[in-house]
Amino acid sequence: xxxxxxxxxxxxxxxxxxxxxxxxxxxxxxxxxxxxxxEASALEAGSTISVARIPKGARIWxxxxxxxxxxxxxxxxxGDSDDVDRFITATLFNTANKMVxxxxxxxxxxxxxxxxxxxxxxxxxxxxxxSETDIIIxxxxxxxxxxxxxxxxxxxx
Numbered sequence: 001x002x003x004x005x006x007x008x009x010x011x012x013x014x015x016x017x018x019x020x021x022x023x024x025x026x027x028x029x030x031x032x033x034x035x036x037x038x039e040a041s042a043l044e045a046g047s048t049i050s051v052a053r054i055p056k057g058a059r060i061w062x063x064x065x066x067x068x069x070x071x072x073x074x075x076x077x078x079g080d081s082d083d084v085d086r087f088i089t090a091t092l093f094n095t096a097n098k099m100v101x102x103x104x105x106x107x108x109x110x111x112x113x114x115x116x117x118x119x120x121x122x123x124x125x126x127x128x129x130x131s132e133t134d135i136i137i138x139x140x141x142x143x144x145x146x147x148x149x150x151x152x153x154x155x156x157x
Contacts, residue, residue: 025059025128029155032058034135036150040070043144048084051150052135058156060087060127064101065137067093068146075140076148079119084138086127087119093148 009027012020022028034052043049054060065076070093079086091100102117102124117124135152 023057024157025057025155026126029059029157031061031153031155033154034152038137038148040139040144040146040148042142043139045139045142047139047144049137049139049148050134051078051137052152054129054133054135054152054154055156056129056131058129058154060102060129061125061153061155062102063087063135063150063152064099065091065093065148065150066097066099067148069094069096069098070144070146070148073141074144076144077138077140078135078150079138080133080135083120084136085119087124087135087152089118090138090140091118093146 006015009022012022013027034054036051038049038051040049063078065078065088067076070076072094073092074094075090075092076088077085077090078088087102088100091098100118102119104117120127137148137150
């Protein structure tokens with residue numbers, strides 16, 4: 001038999017009696033962005049670039065890195081000090097203007113959809129910070145040189 005079901009937050013504000021408050025970062029919150037750019041010059045492997053400070057209670061919805069051609073074998077990841085690839089796993093940036101985000105994106109011929117999100121996948125989308133936390137890019141190869149831009153999209157209030 002067919003069923004009519006409701007998401008967790010929809011149930012709280014629409015179905016429950018009395019109605020419950022929903023975390024504002026999840027429903028009706030303001031969408032914010034922190035953008036940054038860095039001009040790398042021979043950064044060593046394992047270097048970090050702090051690019052955003054996310055407030056306590058914020059939920060991450062997407063993030064991207066776009067960069068110059070950093071050279072053969074040069075990778076960048078995006079995360080935090082607890083998980084350096086929470087949002088974007090180590091990705092080669094060896095061609096100019098390559099852009100990688102949390103969200104799956106068209107790839108290959110005929111814009112076939114990629115099958116998975118970057119980083120920790122399903123756990124990256126809507127990830128909630130329980131304390132103020134810096135978002136960092138981490139290098140995984142030596143002598144990274146070039147322009148690196150990033151943006152982190154989140155809701156908090």
